[in-house]
Amino acid sequence: MPEIIPSNHNPPLILVADDDKMTRIGLRQAMEQEGYQVVEANDGEACLAIYARMRPDVVLLDAIMPCRDGFTCCVQIQRMSGGTRTPVLMITGLEDQESVDQAFAAGAVDYITKPIHWAVLRQRVRRLIQQVRLYQQLEQANHELQRLASFDGLTQVANRRRFDEYLQQEWQRMLRDQTSLSLIMCDIDCFKLFNDTYGHQAGDDCLRQVANVIQNAAKRSLDLPARYGGEEFAVILPTTEQEGAIQVAHAIQVGVRELAIAHTSSKVKSIVTVSLGIATAIPSPITSPELLITAADKALYQAKDEGRDRYSTCVS
Template sequence: MPEMMPSFHNPPLILVADDDKTMRLGVRQAMEQDGYQVIEAHDGNTCLSVFERVRPDVVLLDAIMPAIDGFTCCRRIQEMSGIRRTPVLMITGLEDQDSVDKAFSVGAVDYITKPIHWAVLRQRVKRLIQQVRLYQQLETANHELQRLAAIDSLTQVANRRRFDEYLQQEWQRMLREQLPLSLILCDIDCFKLYNDTYGHQAGDDCLRQVAQVIQNAAKRAIDLPARYGGEEFAVILPNTDQEGAILVAQDIQTGVKNLQISHTASKVCDTVTVSLGVSNTIPSVITSPELLINAADKALYQAKAEGRDRYCTCLS
């Protein structure tokens, strides 16, 4: 999933960088009058250090400062900002066209000249804050939409689309690093009979509980549990050998049995159980993720054929 945006300070945090102490004091008072938090820097080096530490919401930056001037400082700030471009407003006595062009070329979003018209500065900062808030709201909404598009709404684990994307991604990564990749396919035993006996609402609740067991068994952040389809789940286990994958499969099998969900119509026992197929490989340029899936599917079929409520393995 995409990286989340940095949070917005509340109240908004303004970094004021100017080598003139009187100017910094004037800007601070104007900003605090509007309820903003203010932090100061007296030169370019300090500005960059403070920016990296506190990540302010807006930077008010003097163009002419010792050591590192405002133009260089602005460019560095935008490089450090990453996915969230920090609004920089240049405050300077320079009014020539070249200076104005240079300010915008290094990433400034606005420009105000000295002597400062305080009402104008306050309005421009207010507008920048509104833009930052709107941008963050849009990013938050976009991330939520992406999250929802990757999640199975019933079980809250990854959906099939996310499974396919992640398997391709991790296959390529394990191929580059020549590390093992494991896959577990997991099927709830006699689930159609469960639905027929207890109803679809109980079936949905069963799916949710089993999904939670699988989520708990996939302990690492890089492990991806997913609903593969119907009553079938999958777990992608990057950088995991067969022995490690078997341990996860055993955790899932035990965890589901410990749920003690009654299933009187089961052909296995009187509670809900699962069958699991485990496959493992080190990706190569002459193999594909489909081979890993096929091997796990073959192992799952074998587990069912041998009586269910067990795991079987197959190397791809």
């Protein structure tokens, strides 16, 4: 069975498309008795226009109509639906195998013949609505699972898995567009000493606060802040040259200082600070994302060697 588009209507919205007025009246009454909302179309053109505007939960579609028949309409509805499908129940006076096959080939998920058996129709529409609701619940659950699989539970920024996926994705996009891609690697200075002094609960709170600063600094929807591992974070900056990456790194550095989280055992200052490495590259067929990571890591270690609480740059 085709994928079904999730519903946004409560109660469910049924589109009835039939050129026969008495049939439409009968269908409307039957559906309203079930508690559904109903909109009507008297031909194929009106059906498609209403579908495009209202995106009903289920379409009851007469096979034979003027302007466009139900089969043609059904095909067009599925194209308009995109990757997901609105369930279409075809209503037809044609009982031959060829017509039934044509209905399913057009994308209908079920059919019923005229004269309409009203109890059967109600039962089939009820089943389709249940499928729509179930699909909606599954979609919500899948989105939540994807979110959980892509984000770090402690800091609520992207996790390493999502970082790797996104870097590869944006590398390929920048390769195609021949545009700069920047990467910032960020490490909390002397974090082991912080944990040893204040405990792991305080360490977790520090990580959350630093992650929040990084999220606020990487403002564009394209930018991806991620927890790279332990106390190390990374920021992927698509379509960003070195100067733009420096601005983000500086904002992170200043933002973390302004948190003023006490760190009396730090070898840098008496507050939590960060060191950052910045790398920028225009991807080419003979380079790879790993080279960008290596360059950012090299810049990070340079910042540490120069005294920490600073950023350093490297062009890959």
